[in-house]
Amino acid sequence: MAELMDKEVFREKLEAAVKGNSSEVAPFTNAWxxxxxxxxxxxxxxxxxxxxxxxxxxxxxxxxxxxxxEDAKDFLLQNMWEEELGGDRHTDLLIRFGEVCGTTRKQVEDPNNMLATTLGLQSWCYAMAMRENFIVATAALIVGLESQVPGIYRKQTPTLREKYRFTDHEIEFFDLHIVSDEIHGERGYQIVLKYADTPELQDRCLKAVQKATEMRRMYIDGIYRAFVDEKPYATL
Structure with missing residues (x-):
């Protein structure tokens, strides 16, 4: 019978699950x-x-x-507030960067432009959020996905300034998420460590984190194949 891991060991395993397939080392991230x-x-x-x-x-x-x-609800509300109401909406900052690069808001918002791999990640996020135990969903979306962001953007953002000469205003989306997602990621870890209080929940959380990294890597590799490598997926 599985035993409950102490929090230090559990934290180490969660971190290892994130690093094991992190999008920080994906070909698209490296090319950027x-x-x-x-x-x-x-x-x-x-x-x-x-x-x-x-x-x-x-x-x-x-x-x-x-x-x-209650404490986890407070975190979720704060996170939602930052996404939608705390100053500029995060999606507006992303679109600002896209417009500087040559696309339009209409083009960005058009769901018909989604690659199948992008739709797959989006659908998986909805499924986890709607149907899974809250702790498992937190492990997946906050630990497995959101906690990766600071490392990825710290790697990419200097190049945007130094090589491509984007201004701070144009790349505010990245600077904001380096800070905010580091805070969110750590809060997610603390919630999972606190409330994953059975061996079964700990195991499910670890598997959810592993799947999250696989899904994000599938998504970013899909972008690389479609727009950089330009080799279509094999078809039957």
């Missing part, structure tokens, strides 16, 4: 950090990324409806 992408390719990324992060407040809202813990 090394200055190998064009502004047109950044625009294509925005057109996909919007459909992953655009509904993030919706995911959090579904998680809130399934959450019985």
């Amino acid at each position: 950090a090394e200055g190998q992408l064009t502004r047109e390719q950044f625009a294509k990324w925005v057109e996909q990324h919007y459909h992953y992060v655009g509904p993030f407040a919706d995911y959090l809202g579904y998680m809130y409806s399934n959450c019985p813990y």
Whole structure:
């Protein structure tokens, strides 16, 4: 019979699950950090990324409806407020960057532009938020997905300034998320460590984090194949 891991061991396993397939080392992330992408390719990324992060407040809202813990509810409300009401909406900052790179708000918001891999990640996020145990959903969306963001953007953002000469105003989306998602990610860890209080819940959380990294990697590799490598997926 499985035993309950102490919080230090559980934290180490969660962190290892994130690092094991992190999008921080994906080919698209590396190409971006090394200055190998064009502004047109950044625009294509925005057109996909919007459909992953655009509904993030919706995911959090579904998680809130399934959450019985007051402290965790407070965190979710704060997170939703920052996404939608705390100054500029995060999606507006993303679209601002996309417009500088040559796309339009209409093009970014058009769901018909979603790659199948982008739709897959978005659908998985909705399914986890709506149907899963709140703790497992937190492990998936906050620990598995949101906690990756600061490392990815710290790798990419210097190149945007130094090589491509974007202004601070144009890339505010990235600077904001380096700070906010580091806070959110840590809060997610603390909630999972506190409320995953059975061996079964700990195991489900670890598996959810692993799946989250797989889903995000599928999504970002889909963008790389479609707009950088330009090799179509094999068909039957």
